[in-house]
Amino acid sequence: MFRISNSSRRSIGIQSSKLNFGLSQRFISFRLPNIQSLETVKSQQSDFEGLFSNNSVNELWFKRGQSLVDGLNQSLEHSNVNSSGTEVPNNLTDLISSTIQKPEYYGIYCYSSLLYNLQFFVENLRPSETTIHKVDQADPNALLANPVFEFVNQPQDEDLKRWIIDSFGSVIEFRTLLLNSAKGIKGDGITWLVAESNNSQSTINNNFQGGKASREPQYVNLKVINTYNTGFVDDSIRSGQVNRLRQQKSARLAALRSKQLERQEKENNEKDSTTTTTTTTESTTTSEEKTIISEIEEIDEKIDELTLGSTEDADLNTLYNDKKLLPLLAIDSSPRNYLLDYGVFGKQNYLDNVWECIDWDVVAKRTPTRTQAIIGSLYM
């Protein structure tokens, strides 16, 4: 039963995406993009020199990519976004930002985020002739090996290199931080090099005083950041959810409280006149309201100004998580990437090889104009 439903799900996904292309223009349907270097690997049945075997490329990009695309198309179809009349974004970033805060579109968000991350990662890779380690199964001794500090590949673009050195100290320090961050992820996850804006998104919006330029984020620093599972790197579109839920709850509680006060006053007034009406007002207090009211009283008792803040407070108060983060480089360190070619013990070898395969031209193209952190920016 389980198996049947599963395989039928997949075939439906493929069929419908074909149908959508032919028949309906209102339905948005995604396709696996063409990545030139990977298409070459596939057509020539060669290896991805310096990093992946032919089989791995097939598994990681063509098979997994296709199953993510199918999953995305299928969840788009199952949710009513297509039929609800609202415009469905036809690119992944817009789709992500329009679904990331909506629990009802969890599936759409997850698939589009995974697809975006995967594509972002493979696009900044190129085959390399210099390899640190052979693309081969590693043995337990790999865990005891000394770290490798020799490397050949590094950014050629002078501005980008300067910016990396100013942000991290040197290229080798950046490499160590990047690869160790990737190594620290135990499950699925991606390590990113991002350009961080100087102000949070809300500050930029609040301080808007005419002039288009001042509303654009200014990028001052480069940072290394990890995201886990289906996480999306730009926090400016995600943050504030937990806090919003708390505010909603407290607003609801406050409304109930004022309602309760009103009722009490009314009761007091009416007590003087008749006794029959008071019994009816009491019965209108539903059991649900009663539990919430008792909850209010409990919360009132528990408020303690001396304890350290909660996750919501952090969510609210850390300006950082509202900052615009522009991704430049992605390193996927999920186990699937190294298990096939490098084996259980091969993560470090894989990461050393990934560094050699970074396509710095692509990274340089993604890099925004750098804003020097100067006092002049105060006078904007």
Next chain:
Amino acid sequence: MFHRSGSRLAGRIIQTSRRSFHDVPVLKNQDQYVINGIEGLYSSHGFQSAWINYQKYLTLNLSLHTSGSENELKTPFQILLNTAKQTTEQHIFHYASQAHNNHLFMEQFIPKSEAEKTRPSRLLLERLSYQDIPDLETFRERMLLLADSSFGQGWVFLVELPNKSLKIIRCNNDGTPYYYGKNQSLDLNGGVDEGSFEYLNGLKERAKNDERDYTLPILAINCWDQAYLNDYGVTGKADYLSNLWDCINWDVINKRLFQV
């Protein structure tokens, strides 16, 4: 007199200075599985990767990280309980929790032809029926669907609560069923709904009250890539889960349930 106490002292010194390191436990019929794999579930290579190599990876890392520390002589189970709340020891928690979960997981399987001869006990089915799971087929579907529908690495457990009722829980990544604060059942990456928010607040409340957790796992499903990638490929999770169910040795599962 002096001599005796001296020897006793020497004995104690030997005992306290005993060094130990974590190693891969030997499964029943392990030698046979290394050669032939587990029929219906793993090839020889697949079994070696999922058990011999991965467990070696976990236990070797555990030895490296705990050597010379208070955790050196503890079992993975004790270490995972000991480190679950320590924010600076989460890397050790990872290896301990994974090593324990993976052992619990691998003990459950025998070749398909033998597994067919075992059945879930009446007690187990009866307990499941209290949880709105009327038959084995429904149980299978619930467990496997939860395992297949989660994004990323993780575990699905059937657990027994202190009141002896059963429950299915999902643990993301290296989550453990033994402590509610480290179940890691929530994924807050996408939209956060009110249920998750309340659950989160509930956890905080329980932790603040120092509530203890006496949950015990009965059946474990490993959704980590390490468990299936070699034999089933990146997109083969559904096939793997389906095969896995057919190789469960129910005699092992039945014994894990609390017997009156």
